[in-house]
Amino acid sequence: MNQVQWDLVNEKDSPKMIDIYMDQAWQDAYCYSLAVEETENEAQVPPNLLFAIISGSDSTLEAMKAAVDIGSNGLYFGHGVKGLSQFSFEKEFQFSSEKGKYEKFPITLANGTKALAIVHDKVLSNEEYILSFGDDPAENLRQILGGGQYGLHILPEWKDCVYQELVLHNYLERVDFYKDPGLFQEGFTLLRLRMVEHEADALISKLIKAGKLQFPKHGKGENLHDVVDLNSYMTNYVDDMIEKISAQVMPTHNPMEDEVSEHFSSYKRELFPVQAHVSTAIAKRLKHEDNFIIQGEMSTGKTTMLAAIADAYHKNKGQKGYFCCVMVPPSLTKKWPEEIKEIIPGAIVHVITKTESLIRYHSEWIRSGRVKPVRPTFFAISFTTMRGDSAYVPAVNLQDNKINKFGYYCPDCGQPHQVVESTDTQLNESGSEVIVKVKRDMAENEFGTSRRVADSKMPANAFCSECGGSLWTKSVPNRYASFREWAA
Structure with a gap:
């Protein structure tokens, strides 16, 4: 990016701006940062937008987002010239955007200004560009090289050397771009990485062989040549991995040292050792976490363990009685009561087959x-029961409006529900693509008796074509104004 000059005008009274012509009007937005990617033939194809941080009125920001989304060549970067009542735009260069290649999200700048960030997918995904907001771009590079695209484990003590070598071999370069000096201090950098996976592998290997990258322990990695698959690697180095994990991770429950919950000894049916330790561990973990997953093959006792976990969790809190809701597939509504009563003494189980x-x-x-319950009280509910809802019935009828004649009129907007017969893409006066729909009123025999969200053999009838309001309502015996009224 040598042809674009970012510092033509850099004065306090000449803020940087982006200008665009949209919907028969010029829109100017204040620009706090902008990066573009220059093309090979800039005389014919303007530079391409990489990212921008802008602010302005709602209409201006909407126009900017629309222009970026459709892919526009009519974007201009420049500065404002202070006039009597406002800034007038002075163009410095033209740039373009790629259709459908940007993410947009609101941000708040250091001075409290509400702004909009527009970022190209190549910058977000770190495929080619690396955006660094800290004072350590080498660390950002290390994380990128360790990701899925390259898969290189770069030690923290290697990062500076790797960064310098990539710059030296022209694999990495700093990209010039505009940033407001009053908002962004040192550390806000944009890097361009021009390197494929095999080049990265070769360079790191070369640096290791040359001794520029040193391992914490002596060795050259010859044993890795004997590794042919993951199974052999796990077999040969399982002790080393266990030792490292044990040093870094402290388990909540260690079955080699910790005892199982003392409450399990009162169960009618004794738990297997693995079941008891798993249940104890999860009950402990629930003091700090809100959820968990038990994954196991059939007949490992998942139902038993879940009941034991609920019991141990509440017993650890000093509660003899408690409520516990179990949502299960319909086929297990009979199994759960049997399992619970078989192990937990004095448990009460309610099998809910109807929401009533x-x-x-x-x-x-x-x-x-x-x-408050004085005994363990379980509710076994089928998820199909909880998923059930009241029936939907049409909220509209065929009406005779003297102006529009017969039709299904929306209760919200009062307009007749329309059926789309055909669509056509046309260009409006500003050159933007718009979809023109040819519609007509829904006929009497098209509404039907079933609710349709999308067109099928018959046209959609779930929501109003004009305002989006629902054309159906729920049929219930009683309607309540609030939950309090329902529970009374």
């Missing part, structure tokens, strides 16, 4: 004063 039963139990519990 759960509502009735909850209402009675509210009326009785929200009494």
Whole structure:
């Protein structure tokens, strides 16, 4: 990027700006940072936008986002010339954007200004460009080389050497770009990485052989030549891996040292040692975490362990009685009560087959004063039961409006529901693509008796074509104004 000059004008009273012509009007946005990628033939193809940080009115930002989204060559970078009442734009160079290649998100600058960041996918994904906001771009480079694209484990003490070598071999270069000196101090850099995987592998190997990159322990890695697959690697180095993991990770529960929960000794059916240790470990972990996953093959006792975990968790808190809701597939609603009663003494299990039963139990519990349970109380509910909902019925009928005649009129906007017969893409006055739809009122025999979100054999009828409001409503015996009224 040698042809673009970023410092033509850099005065306090001449803020940098981006200008665009959109919807028959010129829109100017203040620019706090801008980077572009120059093309081979800049005389015919302007530089391509990499990222920008801008601010302005809502209409200006919307115009900028629209221009970037559709891919525009009519973007201009320049500075403002202070006038009597506002800044007038003075162009410095033209640039373009690629269609559908940008992410946009709001940010707050150091001075409190609300701004919009527009970033190219190549910068976000670190495929070719590396955006560094700290004082250590070598660390950012180390993380990129350790990612999925290169897969190189660069030790922290190697990063400066690797950074310098990449610059020396022209694999890495700093990219000039504009940044507001009042907002962005040193450390905000953009790097361009021109290197493929095999080149990275060869360079790191060369640096290791030359002794520029030293391992913490003596060795040249000859044993790696004997590794032919993952299984052999795991077999040969399992002790080393266990030693390293043990030094870095402290388990919540160590089955070699810690005892299982003392409450398990009162169970009617004794848990297997592995089940007891897993249940104890997770019950401990729930003091600090909100969720967990037990993954195991069939017949490993997952149902038993989950019941034991719930019991141990509450017993650790000093609670003899508690509520526990278990949501299971329909095929397990009978198995769970048997498993729970088989191991937890005095447990009460309610099998909920209808939402009505759960509502009735909850209402009675509210009326009785929200009494705390004195025994373990489980609710086994099928997820199909909880997923059930009231029926949908049409909220509209065929009406005769004297102006538009027959139609299904939306209860929200009052317009008749339309059916799209065809679509066509056209260019508007500003050169933007717009979709023109040919529509008509829905006929009597097209609404039907079933709710359709999308067009199928019959046109969609779930939502109003004009305002998006629902054309259907739920049919329930009683409607309540609030949860309090429902629970009363």
